[in-house]
Amino acid sequence: MPLRTDPAPDGKPAIRAPRKAHLVLRRVEPWSAMKFSFVLSLVCFVVLFVAVAVLYGVLSALGVFDTITDMVTQLTSGDGGKATSDLAKSIESWFDPVRILGYTALLGAINVVLITALSTLGAVIYNLSSSLVGGIEVTFSEAE
Secondary structure (H helix, E strand, O other), X not given: OOEEEEEOOOOOXXXXXXXXXXXXXXXXXXXXXXXXXXXXXXXXXXXXXXXXXXXXXXXXXXXXXHHHHHHHHHHHXXXXXXXXXXXXXXXXXXXXXXXXXXXXXXXXXXXXHHHHHXXXXXXXXXXXXXXXXXXXXXXXXXXX
């Protein structure tokens, strides 16, 4: 789409085409890719941890975990109506907030390490392949 500039000497508005820049991305610095992917994966880790904590709080306040524990206890109870105490305790330990958030933190830490390592490896592989094929050509165009 043409850009309008100041009027020409004859009074009509002058129209010029947008400027374009052609660039070729030949190299991605692995150190920069590692730093960027580490920060991005760390932010995703924080979002995941907060989301799990909020979801756990909501489900706990609604009594979902107590209902599940009671249901499993009733299903596994004997003829006398008493469930084995070991089973009831183990079911309650599944829904312990420290256990849930601990597993979330462990999973998030593993994701941070893997995403950072794979992104750095991806930058190195891109650098090797771009030396063979020349990189990616990008064209930037001026907006109105």
